[in-house]
Amino acid sequence: MRRRTFLRSLLAVCGTLSFASFAYPLLRFLAPPGDTDKEKKVTLAKKDIPVGTSRVVLFDQKPVIVINHQEKGFIALSKVCTHLGCLVEFNPATDILLCPCHAGTYDLEGNVLSGPPPRPLAKIPFKVEGEQLVIG
């Protein structure tokens, strides 16, 4: 290898490493890591959600809608639309969850009925313990 080629290659490697040594911290600085601390379980009193109504709670930093349906009992779904992140609203008259941003609709299982959402709404696990609902 000629001395000139060697020095050019060395300069390119050193330049790239120097750039990367600044770029990596900058990238890490700008994009914080995802949340690692999972939230503890959320407890609700069953009587606070009469049949035919719903309530929104914050679980794992996400808004969750808990619906007390006449036939299906309690249902817990993420309120975050899988299209572009707006919050869906529950319409008890039609049993449909509607996203006001781009008109995506979901059924009570969270399945997409119409519109652009690519995935169903996330189902949130919960347990009924006596008179309490434990989300998570």
Added chain:
Amino acid sequence: MVKRIRDWLEVRIGLDELIRQNLTEYRVPKHINLFHALGAVAVVGYVIQVITGICLLIYYIPHADHAFRSVQDIMTKVPYGWLFRQMHVVGSNLLITAVLLHMVTIFLMGNYKRPRELTWVSGGMLLIITLGFGLSGYLLPWTQLSYWATTVVTSIPTAFPVVGDFFTRLLRGGNYVTGITLTRFFAVHVSILPPLFVLFIALHIALIRRIGLSATPFGKSDEEKRPLTEYRKKTHPHGHPYYPYLFQRQVLMGIMYFIVMFAIVTFAPTFFFPEEATVPADAFQTPENIRPEWYLLAPYQMLKLIPNKFLGILMQIILLAVFIFWPFLDTHKEKNILKRPILRGVFIVIMISLVILMWWGRR
């Protein structure tokens, strides 16, 4: 006294030479019209945004707990705060209108053709930067409208696998739109976009000055009916001097800009403030009937109509790329759109489609 100041400047900066070169001896084509002044109108619009933006900066607090309150205080308590905010908000909409109109007229006159491809691309970059100003500034009042519009916009990268979530987190500074997003957008609005804008406007103007102002392809005596194939600065020796010929037109259009702005500020002050823009941001309630700004209505409606999220967003990115790099796709030598029926037809169809999508999105 004035003469002494003039002489003093003449010795040091060559004032007479500057005026001669840039105003009285700088020639513009004979067949220019009011539309040639739209670029200058956009510059006037940017200057207004900078001045009113600095005024707002004095009272605005970029913190999630105070942003909404500080904007309300600007509107209600600070003397003439309402005026500067109205001018900034109305001005941002008018500015986007001016830039879009400028690009449409350049397109219709075929002035993006060789050797002005880079002038068009730099103009396209300025349009994107202007939209960036609009989007980053939109969140700052921390209202329901701004919060949810930002949620939607920052969710767009999630359509792309692998890197999508990373870019969304990069934009938001976390998993959701929070106070961190607000400070980030504030930083982008006041310190990242302005130098980028200066860079591209300098490039844009330098390219115009180097190649010369473009003529319309419609005039009978214009020498520029076909695109140039080699560098030849168009000095337009038989044209008119820039000052006062084009300058007068630019001043007239600048006055028109102010008239429209103050007409909206005076007679329709709520025109750009829907109800959601007066309610503080609530992370747990997406407002019903939320709509983006008028210039985003067509993409918004397209996102609603295309059932696949990835396809919907990919199509918008492709359309934007086609628009920005159009000079490299349209290599036809004819500049006059009246002699190009297919291009004319495509242009009309696109315009009608945009109007329909905007009207549909508004409903």
